[in-house]
Amino acid sequence: MNRRVVITGMGIWSCLGTTLDEVRDALYQGKSGVIFSQERKDAGFRSALCTDVKKPDLKPFIKRNQRQFMPEEAQYAYMATRQALENAKMDQDFLDKNVVGIIYGNDSVAEATMEGLDKFREYKDTAACGSGAIFQSMNSTITMNLATIFKLRGINLTASAACASSSQAIGLGALLISQGLQDYVIAGGAEENNMYGIASFDGIQAFSTRESDPTKASRPFDRDRDGLVPGGGAATVILEDYEHAVKRGAPILAEVISWGFSGNGDHISTPNVDGPAASLEMCLRNGNVDPRQIGYVNAHATSTHAGDGREALAIARVFGDYRVPVTSTKSQTGHEMWMAGASECIYSMLMMKNGFIAGNINFENPDDETAQINVIPETIEQHFDMFLSNSFGFGGTNSTLIIKNL
Numbered sequence: 001m002n003r004r005v006v007i008t009g010m011g012i013w014s015c016l017g018t019t020l021d022e023v024r025d026a027l028y029q030g031k032s033g034v035i036f037s038q039e040r041k042d043a044g045f046r047s048a049l050c051t052d053v054k055k056p057d058l059k060p061f062i063k064r065n066q067r068q069f070m071p072e073e074a075q076y077a078y079m080a081t082r083q084a085l086e087n088a089k090m091d092q093d094f095l096d097k098n099v100v101g102i103i104y105g106n107d108s109v110a111e112a113t114m115e116g117l118d119k120f121r122e123y124k125d126t127a128a129c130g131s132g133a134i135f136q137s138m139n140s141t142i143t144m145n146l147a148t149i150f151k152l153r154g155i156n157l158t159a160s161a162a163c164a165s166s167s168q169a170i171g172l173g174a175l176l177i178s179q180g181l182q183d184y185v186i187a188g189g190a191e192e193n194n195m196y197g198i199a200s201f202d203g204i205q206a207f208s209t210r211e212s213d214p215t216k217a218s219r220p221f222d223r224d225r226d227g228l229v230p231g232g233g234a235a236t237v238i239l240e241d242y243e244h245a246v247k248r249g250a251p252i253l254a255e256v257i258s259w260g261f262s263g264n265g266d267h268i269s270t271p272n273v274d275g276p277a278a279s280l281e282m283c284l285r286n287g288n289v290d291p292r293q294i295g296y297v298n299a300h301a302t303s304t305h306a307g308d309g310r311e312a313l314a315i316a317r318v319f320g321d322y323r324v325p326v327t328s329t330k331s332q333t334g335h336e337m338w339m340a341g342a343s344e345c346i347y348s349m350l351m352m353k354n355g356f357i358a359g360n361i362n363f364e365n366p367d368d369e370t371a372q373i374n375v376i377p378e379t380i381e382q383h384f385d386m387f388l389s390n391s392f393g394f395g396g397t398n399s400t401l402i403i404k405n406l
Contacts, residue, residue, distance in 0.1 A: 003178050004242035004243075005239055008087075008238050008240050008250040010084055010346050011087060012234075014033070014336075015033025015034075018054055019083070027350060027379075028354070031332060032361065045199070045202050046203075049209075049210070055072075061082070068131070072111060076233050077234040078149065080235055083236070084186070089249075099182070099184070102185065103176075104158055104236075105159045105169040105339070108337075111196045142158065142190055155176060155185065157169075159172060159189075161397045161399070164341060164391040164393040165341065166341035167389065168397075168399045169187045169189060171401060174187075174239055185238075186237075190233070190339050191337040192232055208226050218330055220308055220330055221299075221301055221312065222363050222365060228302040228335040229334035231335055231337070231339075232336060237345060237346065239256065253349065253406065254405055255406050257386070258286045258287025258401070259399070260284070261399050264397075267396070268394060271306060271307050272396075273310045276310065277313075280388070282400070283388065284388075289402055294319075294324055295382075297315060300328070301328035303335075307392070311390065312373045316372040316373055325357055325374055331360050359378035360376055361378075
């Protein structure tokens with residue numbers, strides 16, 4: 001079987017906003033969600049830059065006995081998924097009557113794990129961890145929580161693939177639907193936005209130290225980039241078999257044309273060119289897509305020297321003399337880690353649906369590598385019907401999606 005897979009709903013909880021309209025406007029306006037955190041500086045961070053993500057209030061929606069199982073990122077994921085289901089016109093009655101799966105990207109639950117173990121060590125009693133600690137501290141906390149809250153009976157899987165996690169979740173969900181193993185899959189990713197999940201990143205000097213001007217710190221592809229800015233939140237898309245979506249009168253937003261993936265087979269943190277290029281090539285080949293059909297590339301580019309440069313070379317290799325428009329929305333959002341693949345899919349869809357490409361803010365001067373691609377520095381009005389989105393992660397894990405407008 002090779003059924004068509006469409007996206008019928010989207011939901012977002014981001015530093016750019018907590019509704020699709022807010023995020024669309026922020027993208028268009030070139031708004032940055034990056035701030036300086038005095039709390040992080042006081043705690044001993046080399047870089048106190050991060051993003052400002054609103055804390056959700058789940059009390060109107062979820063009972064206290066369920067909320068105790070949900071760490072920060074599961075709360076973000078609930079709000080994003082609630083939005084996406086409403087967007088797709090799937091109410092609880094629909095979820096009860098149909099087999100709906102969930103695949104969600106997540107690769108850390110640092111704060112919840114730390115808090116539970118700190119209580120154990122302080123009181124020398126495992127009971128002090130609390131009854132919710134086990135469910136909060138597992139990497140699968142998001143899928144286990146959302147599956148029970150929404151009473152889902154399909155695939156229940158967490159994709160842990162570093163910063164490719166939620167792109168892989170969407171790819172896996174689309175693959176299951178295309179093969180007839182599922183009709184509906186909730187797919188996405190979330191990232192805790194606290195200081196504890198990324199302290200070790202700061203320890204290896206991965207972050208920008210441009211603290212005097214936070215909104216200028218995240219500068220993918222720019223010659224003077226000096227590291228990434230950590231972000232967080234959650235993003236969810238609803239994937240469906242096309243025929244089922246048509247039959248139920250669902251709002252069909254776009255089609256997942258192809259998924260490509262690869263491994264670098266190289267250094268654990270330093271990327272190469274061949275691995276990312278292989279992911280792009282596989283995605284184009286699997287979707288039978290000519291590079292010139294791609295109207296926009298949402299790059300993984302996190303604002304690091306090695307990563308941005310090698311991705312630029314991979315894009316240049318694959319697209320040749322076709323100067324496809326390229327931006328990294330991380331210039332506005334920082335690096336949303338495990339959430340990034342799903343959120344950047346949504347950011348790109350919002351651009352595609354509204355006829356613009358959000359500028360790669362802070363891109364002032366290319367270097368020798370990034371000059372080889374067509375980076376768009378400011379928002380432009382541009383129609384496109386197909387985009388490619390890259391997500392790459394530690395361990396050399398690469399994922400690429402191609403999405404088409406419908």
